[in-house]
Amino acid sequence: xxxxxxxxxxxxxxxxxxxxxxxxxxxxxxxxxxxxxxxxxxxxxxxxxxxxxxxxxxxxxxxxxxxxxxxxxxxxxxxxxxxxxxxxxxxxxxxxxxxxxxxxxxxxxxxxxxxxxxxxxxxxxxxxxxxxxxxxxxxxxxxxxxxxxxxxxxxxxxxxxxxxxxxxxxxxxxxxxxxxxxxxxxxxxxxxxxxxxxxxxxxxxxxxxxxxxxxxxxxxxxxxxxxxxxxxxxxxxxxxxxxxxxxxxxxxxxxxxxxxxxxxx
Amino acid sequence: xxxxxxxxxxxxxxxxxxxxxxxxxxxxxxxxxxxxxxxxxxxxxxxxxxxxxxxxxxxxxxxxxxxxxxxxxxxxxxxxxxxxxxxxxxxxxxxxxxxxxxxxxxxxxxxxxxxxxxxxxxxxxxxxxxxxxxxxxxxxxxxxxxxxxxxxxxxxxxxxxxxxxxxxxxxxxxxxxxxxxxxxxxxxxxxxxxxxxxxxxxxxxxxxxxxxxxxxxxxxxxxxxxxxxxxxxxxxxxxxxxxxxxxxxxxxxxxxxxxxxxxxx
Numbered sequence: 001x002x003x004x005x006x007x008x009x010x011x012x013x014x015x016x017x018x019x020x021x022x023x024x025x026x027x028x029x030x031x032x033x034x035x036x037x038x039x040x041x042x043x044x045x046x047x048x049x050x051x052x053x054x055x056x057x058x059x060x061x062x063x064x065x066x067x068x069x070x071x072x073x074x075x076x077x078x079x080x081x082x083x084x085x086x087x088x089x090x091x092x093x094x095x096x097x098x099x100x101x102x103x104x105x106x107x108x109x110x111x112x113x114x115x116x117x118x119x120x121x122x123x124x125x126x127x128x129x130x131x132x133x134x135x136x137x138x139x140x141x142x143x144x145x146x147x148x149x150x151x152x153x154x155x156x157x158x159x160x161x162x163x164x165x166x167x168x169x170x171x172x173x174x175x176x177x178x179x180x181x182x183x184x185x186x187x188x189x190x191x192x193x194x195x196x197x198x199x200x201x202x203x204x205x206x207x208x209x210x211x212x213x214x215x216x217x218x219x220x221x222x223x224x225x226x227x228x229x230x231x232x233x234x235x236x237x238x239x240x241x242x243x244x245x246x247x248x249x250x251x252x253x254x255x256x257x258x259x260x261x262x263x264x265x
Numbered sequence: 266x267x268x269x270x271x272x273x274x275x276x277x278x279x280x281x282x283x284x285x286x287x288x289x290x291x292x293x294x295x296x297x298x299x300x301x302x303x304x305x306x307x308x309x310x311x312x313x314x315x316x317x318x319x320x321x322x323x324x325x326x327x328x329x330x331x332x333x334x335x336x337x338x339x340x341x342x343x344x345x346x347x348x349x350x351x352x353x354x355x356x357x358x359x360x361x362x363x364x365x366x367x368x369x370x371x372x373x374x375x376x377x378x379x380x381x382x383x384x385x386x387x388x389x390x391x392x393x394x395x396x397x398x399x400x401x402x403x404x405x406x407x408x409x410x411x412x413x414x415x416x417x418x419x420x421x422x423x424x425x426x427x428x429x430x431x432x433x434x435x436x437x438x439x440x441x442x443x444x445x446x447x448x449x450x451x452x453x454x455x456x457x458x459x460x461x462x463x464x465x466x467x468x469x470x471x472x473x474x475x476x477x478x479x480x481x482x483x484x485x486x487x488x489x490x491x492x493x494x495x496x497x498x499x500x501x502x503x504x505x506x507x508x509x510x511x512x513x514x515x516x517x518x519x520x521x522x523x524x525x526x527x528x529x530x
Contacts, residue, residue, distance in 0.1 A: 057503075058476040058524050060325040062352045062370050064345045079356055079366040080329045085475070087327045087366050089354050091344055101344040101352050103368035105327050105475055115467055115499035115527070116432065167381065202380055210350070210370055211323040213478045215524050218501050233517055234380040236483050238322075240520055252498055255505055257522055259323050259480050262380070 004179030005146060006188065010041040012049065018076050020046035022092075026069040028143055034067035035143045036100075036209055037191030043092045043102045044184045046074035051086035053106035055183040060213040062101045070094060109183065109219050114251075121246035122170040122228040124152055130172060131156035133194070147192055148174050158198035167196040167231035172224045173245070180222045189225055189245050190214045190256040196231040196241050207239060207260040214256045220247040237262050269444030270411060271453065275306040277314065283341050285311035287357075291334040293411055299332035300408045301365075301474055302456030308357045308367045309449045311339035316351035318371035320448040325478040327366045335359060374448065374484050379516075386511035387435040387493040389417055395437060396421035398459070412457055413439050423463040432461040432496035437489045438510070445487045454490055454510050455479045455521040461496040461506050472504060472525040479521045485512040502527050 009028055012020040022042040024034050040061045048056070071094070078088045085107045092100040124130065127150045135145030151171040157164050173189045175181055181189070195207050226246045231239050239262055245254035274293055277285040287307040289299050305326045313321070336359070343353045350372045357365040389395065392415045400410030416436040422429050438454045440446055446454070460472050491511045496504050504527055510519035 058327070060368055060476075060478060062323070062344075062368060064347070064352055079327075080363050082329075087329060089366065089368065098345050101354065101368060103325055103327060103354065103366060109501065111501055113501070116465070116496070116504075117500065118497040200381070211325075211478075211480075213325060213476075213522070215476075215503070215505060215522075217498065217503060231381070232383040233482065233520065235382065235517060236374065236376055236378070238480070238482060239381075240480060252500060255498065255522075257478070257480075257520075 004175060004177065006175045006179055006185060009038060010045055010184065012042060012045045012074065014049060020049065020074045020076065022072050022074065024067060024069045024072060028146055029069060030143045032068065034069065035191065036063055036212065037188040039067050039092055039100050040102065040187045040191065040212065041184050042072060043074050043090045043100055044104065044187055046076055047088050047090050047102065047104055048106060050076040050078060051081065051088050051106045053086055053108065055107060055109045055219065056187065056216050057085065057105050057107050057109065058213065058215050059102065059104035059187065060211065062211050063209050064098050064100060067094065067099050072099070109216065111218060117252065119244065119252070121226040121250055124170060124172060124226055127172045127224055146176065148176060149192060155199060158194065163199040163201045165199070165201045167200040169193050169196050169199060169229045171227055173227050174224050181220055183216045183219055186216055186220060186245060186254045187214050189227060190243050190254055193227060193229050196229050197239065202234065207262060210259045210261055212256065212258040214254055216254055218251050218253045220253045221249050223248040234262060269440060269442065271440045271444055271450060274303060275310055275449065277307060277310045277339065279314060285314065285339045285341065287337050287339065289332060289334045289337060293408055294334060295408045297333065299334065300456065301328055301477065302453040304332050304357055304365050305367065305452045305456065305477065306449050307337060308339050308355045308365055309369065309452055311341055312353050312355050312367065312369055313371060315341040315343060316346065316353050316371045318351055318373065320372060320374045320484065321452065321481050322350065322370050322372045322374065323478065323480050324367065324369035324452065325476065327476050328474050329363050329365060332359060332364045374481065376483060382517065384509065386491040386515055389435060389437060389491055392437045392489055411441065412453070413441060414457060420464060423459065428464040428466045430464070430466045432465040434458050434461050434464060434494045436492055438492050439489050446485055448481050448484055451481055451485060451510060451519045452479050454492060455508050455519055458492060458494050461494050462504065467499065472527060475524045475526055477521065477523040479519055481519055483516050483518045485518045486514050488513040499527060
């Protein structure tokens with residue numbers, strides 16, 4: 001059996017009663033910093049093993065320091081193991097410091113169906129007509145060589161210095177080589193796209209994430225995911241980024257929100 | 266100096282290196298269960314003391330079991346004390362079980378101003394023209410006798426069995442007796458209103474909260490807060506409730522989202 005590169009990059013091994021270890025391979029970084037979603041996925045896999053559950057239902061990660069390729073440890077504490085859900089916390093550390101603090105509730109997602117759906121998947125051209133976010137030619141290739149992102153042409157202008165003027169990024173996401181995506185992978189999809197702010201034509205550049213909360217609403221069908229990220233408020237040094245991820249059956253599989261910092265000066 | 270009833274209800278005393286105690290007074294409950302926001306505020310006060318910070322910036326609470334009036338303990342762990350922010354976790358317990366698991370990042374909110382505000386406070390009639398959510402005649406009065414909620418007349422129909430048909434609840438919030446509200450009080454405002462679902466004319470009734478995340482975007486000015494809560498997706502046994510809280514100066518002071526459970530059957 002071949003293990004996909006995402007499953008391999010986020011895999012964990014239990015090394016103590018409450019401790020798991022992982023190993024971030026090179027290539028899942030951007031400018032040397034490991035993608036935050038990858039770190040959240042590593043923590044989530046440890047939390048799923050510790051709780052014995054199948055899916056993250058709601059997971060919040062606070063980002064404490066940038067990660068680098070290399071070994072990490074995840075210390076897990078189960079706060080409550082209930083009949084239907086288990087709630088647990090985790091801290092992910094590298095050799096020198098904590099990188100991520102996580103609180104999540106885990107369970108088994110079922111599909112009893114929808115009562116209210118006041119929204120639609122983003123209106124995207126076919127993936128072939130969207131704009132591939134390319135890997136750079138460095139080796140190993142950085143994050144964009146590990147997942148496939150194809151942006152709505154209207155939202156890809158920032159790549160050539162022509163931001164749309166709207167803090168909106170829509171596009172397709174999938175893992176490479178046909179690797180199927182699980183509900184942990186949805187955490188990656190929620191933190192994989194370029195910042196909305198790149199399109200905003202505002203005097204705001206790099207926006208480090210303080211906090212990311214992902215509600216996983218359903219298990220995704222295999223294939224492309226249609227994603228939409230938008231920002232409404234940039235105030236007092238903070239901005240939010242709201243995400244929706246829809247699967248190929250047109251079902252909402254994720255609602256996410258992150259709080260990011262607008263650097264001063 | 267008079268301590269307001271909200272400050273008193275949510276006050277904590279340090280009783281160990283990492284432990285604080287509180288005491289939920291009667292009257293902050295609904296049908297016997299302590300309002301979840303009150304529990305989150307107690308935990309937040311312990312976290313602020315432990316971190317030495319002034320404001321919750323982003324706080325996530327997972328609700329594990331209903332609270333009752335009586336003593337509670339809060340165990341706090343500081344994960345990272347940084348230059349600008351401190352991140353910490355807490356578990357709030359009563360004598361028999363954990364009630365709340367919390368992860369938050371704390372700091373000092375400043376007001377360098379707004380870069381983008383794509384939204385407005387809800388369009389509410391004056392508080393006097395809105396519908397007071399009354400306290401019942403039991404003594405001590407339940408939660409609605411401890412805070413003042415005045416609903417938009419268009420969103421108050423559920424109180425007489427005539428829900429609007431839209432999962433939307435807008436209204437004014439303030440503490441009683443002119444007690445000023447701090448950024449901890451904003452956590453209460455974020456979890457004080459009747460569920461949006463009460464207006465939805467759907468076969469869904471009680472919706473216990475699994476998780477609440479509050480982004481505190483600014484310190485509020487004294488006086489009424491204009492609040493808006495809405496739901497777009499009721500799918501696979503879950504619903505979200507998105508909140509915005511605006512202060513009297515027309516500034517967004519909170520963005521919140523909770524994930525609630527739609528009971529089966």
